Every structure is written in C-alpha cells, then in structure tokens.
Amino acid sequence: MSKRLVVIGGVAGGTSAAAKAKRTNKEWEIRIFEKGPYVSYGGCGLPYFVGKEIEKKEDLIVRWPHQFEEQGIRVSVNSEVKSVDTSKGEVEVFHADDGTTERYGYDSLVIATGAKPFVPPIPGVDLDGVYVLRTPLDGEAIRKRLEKGIKEAVVVGGGFIGVEMCEALLNWGVKVTMIELMDQILPPMDADIASLVAERLTKAGVEIIISSGVSAFEGDGSLERVIAGDLTIPAQLAVLAIGVRPNVELAKDAGVALGPTGAIAANERMETNIDGVFTAGDCAEAIHLVTGDPVYIPLGTTANKMGRVAGTNAVEGRATFKGVLGTSIIKALDLGVAMTGLTEKECEKKKIAYKVVKIKGRDRAHYYPGSHPITVKLVYRSDDGRLVGGQIVSHWTAAKRIDAIATAIYAGLTVEDFGRQDFAYSPPFSPVWDPMLTAANRAVK
Amino acid sequence: MSKRLVVIGGVAGGTSAAAKAKRTNKEWEIRIFEKGPYVSYGGCGLPYFVGKEIEKKEDLIVRWPHQFEEQGIRVSVNSEVKSVDTSKGEVEVFHADDGTTERYGYDSLVIATGAKPFVPPIPGVDLDGVYVLRTPLDGEAIRKRLEKGIKEAVVVGGGFIGVEMCEALLNWGVKVTMIELMDQILPPMDADIASLVAERLTKAGVEIIISSGVSAFEGDGSLERVIAGDLTIPAQLAVLAIGVRPNVELAKDAGVALGPTGAIAANERMETNIDGVFTAGDCAEAIHLVTGDPVYIPLGTTANKMGRVAGTNAVEGRATFKGVLGTSIIKALDLGVAMTGLTEKECEKKKIAYKVVKIKGRDRAHYYPGSHPITVKLVYRSDDGRLVGGQIVSHWTAAKRIDAIATAIYAGLTVEDFGRQDFAYSPPFSPVWDPMLTAANRAVK
Numbered sequence: 001m002s003k004r005l006v007v008i009g010g011v012a013g014g015t016s017a018a019a020k021a022k023r024t025n026k027e028w029e030i031r032i033f034e035k036g037p038y039v040s041y042g043g044c045g046l047p048y049f050v051g052k053e054i055e056k057k058e059d060l061i062v063r064w065p066h067q068f069e070e071q072g073i074r075v076s077v078n079s080e081v082k083s084v085d086t087s088k089g090e091v092e093v094f095h096a097d098d099g100t101t102e103r104y105g106y107d108s109l110v111i112a113t114g115a116k117p118f119v120p121p122i123p124g125v126d127l128d129g130v131y132v133l134r135t136p137l138d139g140e141a142i143r144k145r146l147e148k149g150i151k152e153a154v155v156v157g158g159g160f161i162g163v164e165m166c167e168a169l170l171n172w173g174v175k176v177t178m179i180e181l182m183d184q185i186l187p188p189m190d191a192d193i194a195s196l197v198a199e200r201l202t203k204a205g206v207e208i209i210i211s212s213g214v215s216a217f218e219g220d221g222s223l224e225r226v227i228a229g230d231l232t233i234p235a236q237l238a239v240l241a242i243g244v245r246p247n248v249e250l251a252k253d254a255g256v257a258l259g260p261t262g263a264i265a266a267n268e269r270m271e272t273n274i275d276g277v278f279t280a281g282d283c284a285e286a287i288h289l290v291t292g293d294p295v296y297i298p299l300g301t302t303a304n305k306m307g308r309v310a311g312t313n314a315v316e317g318r319a320t321f322k323g324v325l326g327t328s329i330i331k332a333l334d335l336g337v338a339m340t341g342l343t344e345k346e347c348e349k350k351k352i353a354y355k356v357v358k359i360k361g362r363d364r365a366h367y368y369p370g371s372h373p374i375t376v377k378l379v380y381r382s383d384d385g386r387l388v389g390g391q392i393v394s395h396w397t398a399a400k401r402i403d404a405i406a407t408a409i410y411a412g413l414t415v416e417d418f419g420r421q422d423f424a425y426s427p428p429f430s431p432v433w434d435p436m437l438t439a440a441n442r443a444v445k
Numbered sequence: 446m447s448k449r450l451v452v453i454g455g456v457a458g459g460t461s462a463a464a465k466a467k468r469t470n471k472e473w474e475i476r477i478f479e480k481g482p483y484v485s486y487g488g489c490g491l492p493y494f495v496g497k498e499i500e501k502k503e504d505l506i507v508r509w510p511h512q513f514e515e516q517g518i519r520v521s522v523n524s525e526v527k528s529v530d531t532s533k534g535e536v537e538v539f540h541a542d543d544g545t546t547e548r549y550g551y552d553s554l555v556i557a558t559g560a561k562p563f564v565p566p567i568p569g570v571d572l573d574g575v576y577v578l579r580t581p582l583d584g585e586a587i588r589k590r591l592e593k594g595i596k597e598a599v600v601v602g603g604g605f606i607g608v609e610m611c612e613a614l615l616n617w618g619v620k621v622t623m624i625e626l627m628d629q630i631l632p633p634m635d636a637d638i639a640s641l642v643a644e645r646l647t648k649a650g651v652e653i654i655i656s657s658g659v660s661a662f663e664g665d666g667s668l669e670r671v672i673a674g675d676l677t678i679p680a681q682l683a684v685l686a687i688g689v690r691p692n693v694e695l696a697k698d699a700g701v702a703l704g705p706t707g708a709i710a711a712n713e714r715m716e717t718n719i720d721g722v723f724t725a726g727d728c729a730e731a732i733h734l735v736t737g738d739p740v741y742i743p744l745g746t747t748a749n750k751m752g753r754v755a756g757t758n759a760v761e762g763r764a765t766f767k768g769v770l771g772t773s774i775i776k777a778l779d780l781g782v783a784m785t786g787l788t789e790k791e792c793e794k795k796k797i798a799y800k801v802v803k804i805k806g807r808d809r810a811h812y813y814p815g816s817h818p819i820t821v822k823l824v825y826r827s828d829d830g831r832l833v834g835g836q837i838v839s840h841w842t843a844a845k846r847i848d849a850i851a852t853a854i855y856a857g858l859t860v861e862d863f864g865r866q867d868f869a870y871s872p873p874f875s876p877v878w879d880p881m882l883t884a885a886n887r888a889v890k
Contacts, residue, residue, distance in 0.1 A: 012877070045812055045872045059812040289867070300877050301870040308886075322865055329869035338869050367490055367504040397842050400875065403868045404848040410866060411856030420767055421855060422734070423848045424774035424783050425746040427490045430845065432457070432745050441753075445468075 002029045005314050006091055006106035008081045008250070010034030011043060012300050013281020014112030015063065016307025017314065018073050021110075025315035030073045031104070033093050035080040038136050039065060044300045046139040047161065050146070051168030057136040084109065084254035086274050108276050108314035111251050111264060112307065115244035115282035115298050123216040129223030130238045133161060145237055146172045153177070154226045154235040156214050157242035158185030160330045163197065165239050166206050167333055177207040177235070179214055179228050181242070188328070189391055190343045192358070193377060196393040197332050204333055214238075244298055246283040261285045261296035268320040270310035278314050280306035287323035289410060290342050290388050291350055297326040327406045329399055336399025340406040341389030342379055353382040357415070357443035361435030363398035365427035374398050376439040378405070378415060385414035390436075401436060415443045447474045450759050451536055451551035453526045453695070455479030456488060457745050458726020459557035460508065461752025462759065463518050466555075470760035475518045476549070478538050480525040483581050484510060489745045491584040492606065495591070496613030502581040529554065529699035531719050553721045553759035556696050556709065557752065560689035560727035560743050568661040574668030575683045578606060590682055591617045598622070599671045599680040601659050602687035603630030605775045608642065610684050611651050612778055622652040622680070624659055624673050626687070633773070634836055635788045637803070638822060641838045642777050649778055659683075689743055691728045706730045706741035713765040715755035723759050725751035732768035734855060735786050735833050736795055742771040772851045774844055781844025785851040786834030787824055798827040802860070802888035806880030808843035810872035819843050821884040823850070823860060830859035835881075846881060860888045 005021050007014045010032045018030050032039065040063040048054045065075040078096040085092075091109070093102045117132035119125060131142050151174065155165045158180030169176045178185065178201070185201075185208060186194040198208055209228060216227040217238060226233045246263040248256075257273040259265030263285035270278045281303035288295045302324050312319035327340035347354040357378050364371035372395030379389035390405035392398075408418045419440030425432050433441070450466050452459045455477045463475050477484065485508040493499045510520040523541040530537075536554070538547045562577035564570060576587050596619065600610045603625030614621045623630065623646070630646075630653060631639035643653055654673060661672040662683060671678045691708040693701075702718040704710030708730040715723045727743035729751060747769050757764035772785040792799040802823050809816035817840030824834035835850035837843075853863045864885030870877050878886070 042810055042812060042872065042877070044870070044877075045810055048813060048872060053814055054812050299870070301868065304877050305865075325867040327867040327869045329871045329874050331871065331873040336874070340867065340869070365487055365490055367487060367499050368493060369498055397874065398845075400843075400869055401845065401848060403846060403866070403879070403881075404852045406867050406869070407849045407852040407856070407858070407863075410862075411852070411858055413852070413856060417855075418852075420750075421848070422770040422772040422785065422851050423746065424772045424785070424845055424851070425489070425744070426774045426776065427487065427493060428776040429774050429781070429842065432487070432489070432749050434848070436848075 002027055003107040004029045004031070004105060005108045005110065006104060007032045007110045007112060008091065009112035009114055009281065010039030010075060010077070011041065011112070011114055011281070012303035013114070013307040014110065015040040015068070016304045017110040017112060017278070017280050017311030018068065019071065020308040020311035021315040022071055022073055024312045024317040026072070028315045032068065032073060032075045033079045033081050033091070034075065034077045036135055037077050039068070039075055039077060041136055043134065046133050046136070047164035047168045049139045050133065050142050050165070051171040053171070057140050060136060081250060084250060086254050086277060089276070108278065110310045110314055111256065111277065111279045111283060112281040113247035113250055113283045115246050117240060118243045118245050119240060120242065122214055124218055127217050127219055127223050128221060129219065129236055130217050130240065132240050133165065142237070142239065146174070150174050150236045152233070152235045153237040153239070154179060154233055156238060156240045158208070158210070159187060159241060159243065160328060162241040163201070163330055163332050165241055166201055167331070170204055170206070175205070177209065177233050179209045179212055181211070181213045183211045185210065186337070188343070189339050190345060190377065193375070193391045193393055196375060197335060197337050200333055200335050244282065246296065246298070248283055251279070251283065259285045259294045261294055263296045265294065268322065269313045270306055270321055271313060278310035280310040286321070289323040289325050295324065295326065297324055299328060325406050325409055327402060329402060331396060334396055336392070336394050336396045338392045338399040338402035339390070340402050341387070341409045343389055343391065344379055347379060347388065352388065354379050354388065355382050355443065357439050359435060359439045359442055361438050362431050363394055363435070364429060365431050368427040372398070374435050376435045378439050378443060380415040380443060385416055387413055387415050387418055404436060415440050419444055447472055448552040449473065449550060450475045450553045450555065451549065452477045452555045452557060453536065454557035454559055454726065455484030455520060455522070456486065456557070456559055456726070457748035458559070458752040459555065460485040460513070461749045462555040462557060462723070462725050462756030463513065464516065465753040465756035466760040467516055467518055469757045469762040471517070473760045477513065477518060477520045478524045478526050478536070479520065479522045481580055482522050484513070484520055484522060486581055488579065491578050491581070492609035492613045494584045495578065495587050495610070496616040498616070502585050505581060526695060529695060531699050531722060534721070553723065555755045555759055556701065556722065556724045556728060557726040558692035558695055558728045560691050562685060563688045563690050564685055565687070567659055569663055572662050572664055572668045573666060574664065574681055575662050575685065577685045578610065587682070587684065591619070595619050595681045597678070597680045598682040598684070599624060599678055601683060601685045603653070603655070604632060604686060604688065605773060607686040608646070608775055608777050610686055611646055612776070615649055615651070620650070622654065622678050624654045624657055626656070626658045628656045630655065631782070633788070634784050635790060635822065638820070638836045638838055641820060642780060642782050645778055645780050689727065691741065691743070693728055696724070696728065704730045704739045706739055708741045710739065713767065714758045715751055715766055716758060723755035725755040731766070734768040734770050740769065740771065742769055744773060770851050770854055772847060774847060776841060779841055781837070781839050781841045783844040783847035784834070784836045785847050786832070786854045788834055788836065789824055792824060792833065797833065799824050799833065800827050800888065802884050804880060804884045804887055806883050807876050808839055808880070809874060810876050813872040817843070819880050821880045823884050823888060825860040825888060830861055832858055832860050832863055849881060860885050864889055
C-alpha cells in the first residue's frame with residue numbers, strides 16, 4: 001500500500017505542500033482537507049475583488065479541486081479536521097456536506113491551518129455590516145453590501161490590508177475613515193515612511209484617526225455608527241483589519257509545539273517537534289534572516305515557500321527553508337510601498353546599533369515623461385555597515401525594486417558594496433544613479 | 446597655490462569626476478575642458494528627444510556650466526585638448542570660440558574623452574540625411590529632418606540604440622527598416638531573447654533585415670535609398686547605430702596605455718599607467734565582475750561610477766571601482782528588455798560550463814488587471830550553480846527587476862540561493878512566485 005500524506009488546510013501553504021509533494025514523490029497518496037468551500041485562492045487579491053478591479057471572486061482561484069484531482073491529489077472541501085492522533089497517525093475529519101465523520105490514517109502530516117482575523121470583543125462587533133476580510137466569502141459579503149449602496153465606511157486597523165481596503169472602498173465612492181490604535185498607520189514600517197502613505201490617503205479623502213481604538217459598533221439591527229474615543233463616526237460598513245492570529249488550536253491539542261511567537265515552531269525542514277508532522281503557511285513561525293529570531297510574519301509568498309519545503313520533506317525529499325526578511329509590498333492608490341528586513345524601530349527594539357539613510361529621488365530620468373518621486377530608506381549596521389533593511393515609497397510599480405535590497409541583505413552586503421551594484425539604467429526606467437544607489441552612496445559619504 | 450585637476454571631457458564620466466573631486470577636496474582647483482558646446486547631458490535620452498517624448502534638447506542637460514561654476518568648477522566648452530604633456534603635467538587646449546590656444550598645467554588629470562560612433566567607409570555615408578546619434582546636436586539634426594517630413598527611414602544596426610531609434614521613428618509615422626549585420630538584433634543578448642523584441646518591432650511595422658550590411662547610401666544631394674545586398678530600400682533618412690569606439694587618440698599620444706579592448710586601461714582606482722593620470726567613462730575599459738577580464742561596455746551608469754572614483758582619487762581621496770556586469774535595459778515600445786552578466790553566447794566564448802533556465806510568467810497576479818507576460822532567463826555555472834547572467838523581456842517597467850539578478854551575481858549567489866529570495870509580493874506587483882524565483886526554482890528542479 002502507498003504511503004499517505006495528509007494536508008490540513010487547502011490555501012497557500014497547504015496546496016503548495018500537496019502539489020510539491022506529488023511532484024517530488026509520485027508513490028505517495030496525497031489528500032487535502034479544507035474546512036471552507038474553496039481551496040487554492042489568492043487571498044491577497046481579495047481587496048481588489050472588493051474594489052471591483054477583479055470582477056468575480058472565482059477569478060481569484062489559482063487551482064480548482066478538479067485540477068488537483070487530475071494531478072492525483074484528492075481534495076475534500078467543507079471538511080474540517082477535528083483532531084489529530086499523532087501516535088496512531090490518524091486525523092478525524094468532519095465533512096459538513098453530508099454530516100459524516102471520517103478517520104483517516106497518514107504517514108506524514110502537513111498542518112497548514114492558516115490564520116484567522118483577530119476580532120476583538122468590542123460591543124456590537126457582531127452587528128450586521130461589520131466584516132473581516134479573509135476568505136472569498138468575506139469578500140463577497142462586503143461587495144454585496146457595497147452594491148446595495150453605502151455612504152460611509154470605517155476601516156479598523158491601518159496595516160497593509162487596511163490600506164488596501166481604503167483604496168477598495170474609495171473605488172465605490174464611499175467616504176472612508178481609518179482608525180489605527182498605534183500612533184502611525186502601517187505599523188510594521190517606520191513612521192516617516194508611513195506618513196508619506198498617510199498623506200496620500202488623506203489627499204484622496206480618507207479620514208485617518210491614529211492613536212485611537214473602536215470602543216463600540218452601534219446600530220439598530222445593522223451598523224449605523226462607530227464609536228472611537230470621543231468620536232461618533234457614521235458608517236454603514238466597517239472592516240476589521242487589525243491583524244491575524246495563527247490557527248494553532250488543532251496543532252496544540254495534538255501536542256505540536258508552538259514557538260515564542262505563538263505560531264507553530266518548525267525546523268529548517270518545516271518539521272515540527274513531532275516526527276512526520278510538518279507545517280507551512282500562516283499558522284507557522286519563521287526565522288528572521290537578519291536577527292536569527294523566530295518571527296510571525298504571515299505572508300502569501302512565505303506560505304508558498306514553506307509549503308514547497310514541507311511538501312518535499314513530507315514525502316521523503318530534501319529541502320530547507322532558511323527564513324524570511326518580511327519583504328512586503330502594497331499598492332496604495334497610485335503609490336507603491338515596500339519594505340524588507342529590519343526597520344529603525346525593530347533595530348531599536350533588538351538593540352542593534354544601526355545607521356539610516358533616506359533619500360528622495362526620481363524613478364525615471366528627470367526629463368523622461370512620467371517620472372515620479374521615490375523615497376528610499378536604507379538601514380544598516382553601525383559596526384560593519386551591513387544592510388539590514390530597506391523601505392521604499394514610490395509611484396506604484398517602482399517599489400518592486402525593493403527586491404534588489406532584499407537580495408543584498410540576504411547576501412550580507414554592506415551598504416558600501418550595495419552602492420557599487422551595476423543596476424540597469426535607461427531614461428524610461430531610472431535616473432543614471434538609481435535611487436537605491438544614491439541612498440547607498442549617501443550613506444557611505 | 447592650490448593643486449589643479451584637469452578633466453578632459455564634460456559629459457558623464459568627466460562631470461562626475463569633477464563634481465566628486467570638488468566634494469572630496471575643496472582645496473583643489475578643478476577645470477573641465479569640453480570639445481563640444483554642451484556639458485553634462487543625458488546622452489541616453491537622445492532617442493526620446495528624437496521621438497518627441499522630450500520636447501527640447503535642453504531638457505536633457507543635467508547641469509549647466511553656470512551650475513558647475515557655482516560649485517567652484519571652471520568649465521570651458523568648445524575647448525579641445527589637443528595634446529597632453531605628462532612629463533610637464535600640462536595640456537594644450539584649443540578654444541574654438543576665440544581661436545586661441547592655451548597651455549594649462551595640472552597636478553592630476555582625468556581623461557574622459559568618451560566615445561565616437563563608428564562610421565564605416567560606405568559609399569554615400571557623408572550624404573545629407575545620413576546621421577549618427579551621439580550628441581544633442583546630432584539629435585537636433587535628426588529631429589529637424591523629421592519635422593520637414595520623411596516617409597521612410599533606415600536604422601543601420603540593431604543594437605540598443607538602434608532599437609530605441611526604431612521606436613523614435615515610429616512616433617513620427619515613418620516606415621522603418623532596420624538592418625543588422627549579425628544574424629539577430631540586440632547582438633549583446635541571446636538570440637532567443639532578442640527574437641521576442643524582433644517580433645514586437647515587426648508587429649509594429651518595422652522591417653527587420655538581419656545578416657546583411659549596407660553597401661551604399663545613394664541619392665542626389667541627399668539620401669534617397671539605402672542599398673543592402675540585393676535590396677534597395679527607399680529612405681530619406683538613415684541613422685548609423687552600429688556601435689561606438691573609444692576616443693583614445695589623445696591618451697595614446699600622451700603615452701597612456703590602452704588595454705586589450707582598445708580602450709584606456711586603468712586599475713581599481715581608475716588610474717592609468719601614468720601616475721596622476723586617471724580615466725573614466727566611454728573611453729575606458731572595465732573589469733567584468735564574473736570573468737575578471739577587461740571588457741569594453743560603454744554605458745552611462747558605468748561612466749558615472751568610474752567618474753566618481755577617478756575624481757575622488759585624483760584629489761587625494763580613496764575610492765575603488767570594482768567592475769561591471771554590463772547590466773543594460775532598454776524600452777522597445779511597450780516592452781522592457783534587460784540583461785546583466787554573461788549570456789549563453791559569452792559563456793560559450795569563454796568556455797565556461799553553464800546551464801540555462803528560461804520561463805515565461807506574468808509580471809502581476811494572473812487575476813490582476815494589466816498583468817502581462819514576462820520572460821526570465823538565468824544563466825548559471827554547471828559546476829557550482831553560481832548565477833552568472835540574466836535576461837528579461839517583459840512589459841516595460843517590469844524589466845527593472847534585473848537589478849535583483851545583478852545583485853545576486855555580484856554577491857556570488859547560486860541559483861538555488863537565488864530561488865530562496867524573499868521578494869515582494871502583492872497582486873498588483875507580482876504573482877506569488879515572482880517569475881525570477883520561478884526560473885531559479887525550475888533550475889534547481
């Protein structure tokens with residue numbers, strides 16, 4: 001009889017693991033159990049579905065169950081794994097479609113249970129009109145509400161998804177208020193960089209309230225207003241975007257160890273403390289490539305990478321996942337905003353002696369049409385000059401240059417060496433000194 | 446008395462050297478002699494001036510002479526250095542504006558005489574209507590001709606500037622024929638990559654003739670037709686874009702040693718064989734960072750980098766120029782085309798055992814509006830897997846991702862390590878697997 005791999009969770013981490021496992025070792029039987037109705041969707045695309053830039057939520061599906069089946073991977077949707085018996089190597093699954101419970105044995109297990117949006121116990125949080133945005137169904141619910149007609153909306157949380165939701169709501173001509181508990185939006189970034197984004201959103205009509213939390217959602221049957229401090233904000237729709245928590249209950253109950261971040265801990269092979277039990281995606285922590293510390297930075301790219309590694313090792317292949325730099329990018333209207341590695345704040349928190357350089361340049365030659373401002377910030381170690389972080393705010397696509405900074409950090413380049421890079425130049429693409437080089441050379445000076 | 450730095454040539458390499466020297470050591474007197482009427486112009490922008498995307502040729506000026514003067518750098522235009530006496534430390538300069546000749550002493554010298562377009566001795570090459578494109582005056586002459594009305598044009602040479610000129614001429618509604626001696630356009634790139642660009646140009650109406658050279662330019666007083674093999678191509682305008690040659694006569698006459706490429710040889714400090722005589726820009730060769738060989742790849746970015754280093758060392762500062770990867774990028778209509786490091790062809794020539802991987806992906810998430818195809822090719826060593834080259838053809842700005850590949854090559858990363866990079870993902874910027882990572886992972890598989 002073939003050996004069996006069970007994958008719990010069918011979004012980014014889980015489907016990557018399953019697909020990679022099948023490619024690695026065709027001898028194994030592979031089965032995915034997904035609690036929800038959809039597998040393999042691009043969750044990061046949901047704000048664009050809400051914002052009408054993507055027509056149908058089905059457009060977000062990367063692969064349909066039948067495509068997995070054709071590859072020889074069995075997929076069960078609406079199928080929640082209720083418990084894992086690691087001593088027997090068995091999962092207990094509840095199939096919601098027919099109300100049956102199944103016990104299914106495995107030789108290897110990948111736990112890819114993902115994360116869930118944090119929903120604080122605020123009065124009225126269950127009111128009709130208050131949403132989270134995690135699954136296609138969430139996106140559909142918000143969009144249906146918008147189609148019915150909404151005048152005012154509140155985005156709770158000024159992080160990446162919060163900013164993306166502002167843009168989506170502005171597309172509907174809705175008056176948007178964003179409420180952020182911290183004293184800046186985009187809390188993972190440095191305040192000076194985040195303020196450039198806040199300015200842009202404000203200019204587009206978004207009301208940004210920082211250092212403030214929601215104390216109540218109020219309304220008669222459905223949401224009518226949001227209370228934040230002394231403020232009463234009329235709103236018929238609110239989106240909670242205040243971060244996610246890893247779904248680790250199942251793993252914890254099965255004896256799988258969590259790390260210091262509260263997410264599932266794994267080694268380089270993405271194997272947990274229990275032999276044959278692997279993990280991947282938004283339920284797992286990762287090593288930060290600069291600090292060496294475990295971090296919880298749930299991102300689609302990381303989930304996919306972890307999935308490949310977990311899937312490979314789960315079927316007797318060999319692969320390692322070295323860690324993350326937390327490289328992130330978002331579109332904020334016509335701006336691109338990106339970060340990688342450590343911010344100033346993080347260096348302070350970690351007591352890493354650092355220096356910082358920030359320049360404002362252009363993304364194209366000054367004389368070339370459509371040249372736009374770009375701000376590049378580099379963070380590097382005071383002792384040896386090694387780059388540890390970068391942040392960019394630019395016109396849309398130009399922020400993708402952050403990848404070159406990420407590569408330099410990964411490779412351990414100093415800011416001086418980074419200033420020596422032979423970057424591509426031609427007027428429609430860059431000034432003769434790419435702004436990243438200008439920043440690096442300013443640092444050296 | 447202050448020490449004196451003389452810079453011969455006032456475009457990219459020379460002005461970079463002068464400006465950096467002044468910032469490095471304010472004690473030195475600095476003087477630039479420029480043969481032509483303009484200093485510090487963005488030569489790479491000329492095709493866009495010809496193509497009407499840039500209105501005035503003056504828009505291409507990066508800094509005017511008075512701006513140098515304000516910084517304390519004396520600039521003499523229309524001033525050709527006729528000879529250098531390195532034993533005395535003196536240059537002889539002819540000032541065309543008043544017909545005088547001046548002798549001027551120096552303590553350090555930077556030779557930044559640039560390059561000149563190669564003009565083959567083809568019959569009729571001097572005919573009115575046959576142009577090169579090197580200076581603002583060249584650009585102005587071509588544009589004036591186009592303003593008078595031209596039906597057909599020939600671009601001789603299918604390299605970077607040739608392709609850019611095609612686009613510029615198409616902007617005028619001119620029928621364009623491109624003639625290339627080699628069996629592919631974009632000879633520095635691999636044929637499979639260049640063919641994607643050729644397809645696009647052909648689709649836009651450019652007639653591309655490869656493996657053919659011009660045997661004559663014909664016309665009565667001004668150009669009427671171009672003869673290439675058996676073909677007679679009607680044309681009222683032709684642009685020679687068949688490469689440049691370093692301007693080294695002055696240096697050679699002064700006893701400055703040339704390298705194997707025929708350009709001026711220099712060490713890491715950009716100092717030539719003669720003490721106190723430095724060089725920078727399109728007249729100088731550079732070390733290739735992959736092969737360690739001297740190469741002649743004249744590019745604006747390289748000229749600027751060399752200039753900074755030459756300028757620093759010329760006034761008793763310290764800086765080094767490590768070399769180049771030949772990273773280049775051009776816009777070809779709506780395409781971006783980029784390369785860095787070695788191509789397959791170059792590996793073959795150099796007898797480097799290599800492998801290659803090429804993938805076609807998307808520049809954004811498949812479901813995000815405005816997602817376009819992108820082709821990424823990576824070249825890596827068979828023995829240790831180290832990346833040695835990359836080429837990209839994509840929708841316009843996406844080709845700038847080549848910088849991440851350049852950084853990886855500089856840092857000596859293997860293709861496997863490159864596949865581990867934490868690149869920025871969000872649907873408006875990239876698929877979850879950036880195509881560069883997809884390529885690297887395909888290589889590893």
